[in-house]
Amino acid sequence: MQEEMGYLRKMYNEKKLIALKVARMYYAQGMTQEAIAKNFGVSRSTVSRLLKWAKDQGLVKVVVLPVVNLDLAQKLSAQHHCNFVIVEVFDNEENHIREELGKAAAQYLLNMLTDGINLGVSWGQTLAQLAKALSVFNSNFKNLRVVQLVGGLGAPEMDTHSINVTAKIAANLGGTPHFLPAPGIVESVNVRRQLLKNPEIRQTVDMFDKLDVAVVGIGGLHPNATLVKYGRILKLEDIEAIRRAGAVGDIALRFFNAEGKSVKTKYDPYVLGIDLKTLMSVPKRIGIAGGLEKLPAIKGALAGGLINVLITDDLVARALLEVGGGKK
Numbered sequence: 317m318q319e320e321m322g323y324l325r326k327m328y329n330e331k332k333l334i335a336l337k338v339a340r341m342y343y344a345q346g347m348t349q350e351a352i353a354k355n356f357g358v359s360r361s362t363v364s365r366l367l368k369w370a371k372d373q374g375l376v377k378v379v380v381l382p383v384v385n386l387d388l389a390q391k392l393s394a395q396h397h398c399n400f401v402i403v404e405v406f407d408n409e410e411n412h413i414r415e416e417l418g419k420a421a422a423q424y425l426l427n428m429l430t431d432g433i434n435l436g437v438s439w440g441q442t443l444a445q446l447a448k449a450l451s452v453f454n455s456n457f458k459n460l461r462v463v464q465l466v467g468g469l470g471a472p473e474m475d476t477h478s479i480n481v482t483a484k485i486a487a488n489l490g491g492t493p494h495f496l497p498a499p500g501i502v503e504s505v506n507v508r509r510q511l512l513k514n515p516e517i518r519q520t521v522d523m524f525d526k527l528d529v530a531v532v533g534i535g536g537l538h539p540n541a542t543l544v545k546y547g548r549i550l551k552l553e554d555i556e557a558i559r560r561a562g563a564v565g566d567i568a569l570r571f572f573n574a575e576g577k578s579v580k581t582k583y584d585p586y587v588l589g590i591d592l593k594t595l596m597s598v599p600k601r602i603g604i605a606g607g608l609e610k611l612p613a614i615k616g617a618l619a620g621g622l623i624n625v626l627i628t629d630d631l632v633a634r635a636l637l638e639v640g641g642g643k644k
Contacts, residue, residue, distance in 0.1 A: 335370040338363055343376065377452040381423065382416045388633045392626075395640060396618050401627040405606070410540075413606040413629050418445025421531065421604050421627050422453070428600070429489070431458040433528045436465045436590065437485055438568045439478035439500075440533035440542050442604045447475070447484035456490030463523045464493070465530065466568040466589030467500035469549050476542065494520045498588050500569055501549070505585045517588075524590050530598040532623070534605035535566040536613045543569075550583075557581075565613025567595065567603070567622060574612065576620010592622060600625065611635055 334356075341347045341355070342363075349367075353360045370376045382403045389400040403420045405413050425446075429435070437443060464482040471477065475484075479495055486493035496517055502508045511517055535541055537559050543550045543566070550558075563571040563579040570592045571579040578592050595601060603623035605614050608631055615636065617623050 331366075331369070332373070332375065335366045335373070336375055338366045339370045339376045342367060382420045384420065385630050385633070388630060388637070391637055392633060395637070397621060398618055398623065399625045400633065401625070402633045403606070403627070403629050405629045405631065408607075408631070410607060414442045414445045415449075417442055417604050417606050417627055417629065418447075418449040421446045421602070422449035424602070424625075424627060425450070425489075425529075425531070426453060426455060429457060429460070429529070431460065433457070434461045434463060434523060434526050435485075435489075435491070436463045436524070436527045436530040436532075436598065437478075437482055438465045438530075438532040439469055439476060439481050440535065441476050442533050442606070443481045443485075443531065444475040446531065446604065447481050447488065450485060450488035453488070455488065458490075460486075460489055460491030461523070462486035462489065462491045462493050463520060463527060464496045465524070465532065466587070467496045467498045467502070469500040469569070470542075494523055496520050496588060500588060501583055501586050502588055503586070508586060508588060511588060524594050525597065527598045529600040529602065530590075530595060531602045531604065532567045532595070534603050534610060534613050534617050534623075536605075536607075536610040537563060537565060538609050540609065564616045565610070567592065567617065570595075572616050572620060572622065574616050574619065576616050576618070576622050592620075595622065602627065604628075606632055608632060608635060615639070 338352055341352050349360050349363045353363045385402040385404055388402040392400045401420050401424055403416045405416055462482055462485050464478050466478050468477055468479055482493050482495060498511050498517060535543060537555050539552060541555060544552050544555055558571055558581055561579055561581060562573045564574050565572060568589045569587045571581055573579050601623045602625040603617055604627045606629040611632060614632060
């Protein structure tokens with residue numbers, strides 16, 4: 317039985333090696349299936365089956381990359397003190413926009429990250445798409461630390477939860493996660509004070525001042541906002557009260573107005589996470605947000621310089637170009 321298992325394992329490894337060579341020739345070198353078949357002395361159908369087997373085994377992952385609009389990005393960069401990545405979307409559906417933005421953000425990150433970076437990440441649906449998009453690349457940065465910027469928000473089992481976002485991004489980049497194992501909004505000032513004495517939480521919070529890059533979602537204050545939609549965070553009446561206080565959006569539960577200035581709310585003393593002042597000290601601040609319902613929040617984040625890179629869709633980009641302006 318042991319000999320039979322050893323034989324099967326050897327056969328599998330040999331097939332895997334051949335399938336990898338075939339896949340590399342087809343996807344990386346651009347050879348046709350006919351040319352590969354001739355090279356190996358097999359039929360074209362055998363090559364086709366090997367390519368399918370490689371996909372089924374997870375040896376090959378095919379990614380349809382987003383289309384970016386360089387012209388729009390250049391025009392907006394001239395208008396704002398910010399770099400832009402503009403993604404062309406072909407469907408206004410929210411999930412499609414988030415998926416495309418997640419892919420674009422993954423490409424951007426992989427092109428600019430280096431070994432030894434301290435990378436802060438927030439939470440939310442678009443950040444979850446970023447984590448998912450990174451999974452198709454075989455990245456392994458040395459001494460990369462991925463820091464959770466806000467405590468847990470929403471149901472713990474959801475992809476959008478900040479711990480899950482942090483864990484998946486760290487795993488997909490070959491980095492070490494640094495967690496905030498506590499709620500994003502705690503029960504009282506005293507509870508927050510006690511939590512900050514926890515060694516693991518304290519170590520993570522102390523890393524906020526040492527970040528090289530922060531990747532954050534920009535939250536809107538509308539009925540469909542993630543803060544409301546996924547419960548356990550804020551109710552619709554809470555959002556309305558925050559809007560009446562002058563806020564247009566949030567980053568990691570820190571609210572800001574149309575000028576990008578901090579708006580103090582009753583929740584501030586209970587939030588466990590990075591504040592806007594500390595965020596502003598991070599050299600590279602990447603905001604990912606799309607959909608016209610988030611336009612007021614995106615405009616506010618740009619006006620206050622809360623971000624210096626924006627990854628968004630072409631509909632938002634054109635609306636920004638129309639209204640003009642920039643950081644004041």
